[in-house]
Amino acid sequence: MDYLPIFLDVRGKKVIVDGGTTVAARRVERALSAGAVVHCFDPDPGEEVQTFLGHENLVHHARVPVEEDFEGCLVAWGASEEHDRDTLLFAAAKKHGALANVADEKDYCDFITPSVVERDPLTIAITTGGAAPVVARILRARVEAMLPASYGRLADFLSSYRERIADRIKGGTARRRFWENMIEGPVGDAFLAGDEALADELIRTDLSGDGAEKLHRGEVWLVGAGPGDPDLLTFKALRMMQHADVVLYDRLIGDGILDLVRRDAERINVGKQAGNHVLTQEETTALIVKLAKEGKRVLRLKGGDPFIFGRGGEELEDVAAHGIPVIVVPGITAAAGCGASAGIPLTHRAHAQAVAFVTAHGKDGLLPHDWTRLARHDQTVVVYMGLRFVADIAAAAMGQGVDASMPIAVIDNGTRTTQKVVVGTLADIGKRVAEAHLKGPALIVIGSVVTMRDELGIDVAARDDSHRMELTARSGL
Ligand SMILES: C[S@@+](CC[C@H](N)C(=O)[O-])C[C@H]1O[C@@H](n2cnc3c(N)ncnc32)[C@H](O)[C@@H]1O
Known part of the structure; x- marks a missing residue:
């Protein structure tokens, strides 16, 4: 952060606005609404400034300012668009200890004039630290639209x-x-x-x-965070993330999501890396119960939806047994998120009238699914937790008689900027996935809906669009 965000009390204090431009009018308006005594300097102010003439707290000087005018001044704004006036304003303001800001002249600024959303007495100020004022203005428009008057x-x-x-x-x-x-x-x-x-x-x-x-009572909130893209959080998830006292999360929580948790909430990584359990399921549940009994609002953040292969049910059984109140917030499950971002509709009247979600493995390894029942011509099968077993799954399906040309896709890091999609058939998917060096998490989609991906051509365009705002903000454009 390059600037200190503060709100100044200017009631009854002297504020100078030099200029008669539209920018000057906005400065005059803002200073007047904050209760300042505004001295506006300009020999020939434009129409917008003129609308303020006659205001009881506005003193208009039909000339350019001189150094003595700055005595007792708290804030001085330059908005004349004349270099000599800006130079004088900045030097005079410095001499008299006033804070100066000349529009579009970074070297003549002690502070930034932020974009402001006003819902008096609520005031929201937005700035990009001068890097990209347009981004601040766009955000301001969004906040304006979000906040009822x-x-x-x-x-x-x-x-x-x-x-x-x-x-x-x-x-x-x-x-x-x-x-x-x-x-x-x-x-x-x-x-x-x-x-x-x-x-x-x-x-x-x-x-x-x-x-x-x-x-003073503790609570447990089991909240789905979606498949990774922070824009896919629900409003309710976001609201609860901003109210929790402590947040437990694991590696399925995508980058950028934790940044949205309340700043002073405690964060605990219960980090379930495959094969490298930081905390066991039992230890995690015990910790949740302990924290809730201390009177905390414990938010267990789950990737995707907590009740779809998220062990949410298991965690809640123990919590409920201790009489602790629980709230469950659904999230966008990986199947829905990955389908959308990879351009694969999970159902389609010409392809599939049903969709089955299955997990590749259970407690004791690969599950012996009945693939002829699952991978029917009119049904899409979505396999969670199957990346390591893609070749085994394909072999098992073909071994049970499923057509080797059945389309199949593996979506790695779906909805994230690092998303990769590998498409093939049961016959060749094992080889293709091995060549792609996918890192996971990854989802497998089996069925003829996979062929829709080429027809729709959604993939890159959709993800680029959803990240455009974020990238624009980061690159300062
Ligand atoms: C323990 S399950 C959790 C599923 C989660 N509760 C949900 O509703 O999406 C983890 C599996 O979800 C899938 N998964 C989660 N996030 C994913 C993502 N961003 N891209 C692809 N697959 C994902 C992978 O199959 C991963 O192995």
């Missing part, structure tokens, strides 16, 4: 309960939970739906009886 009023409404909440709920964690439950739960819903009376009643109920005690 009433969010600001919600902040105002809730602030009137501050003292009562502080009196009633002791302890930082419990208080934070209370606020989160209010904002993201029924209270916030009622208020944003326009029912202030109901919101008020709900807060009072929550503050009475055992409502407050419940806040």
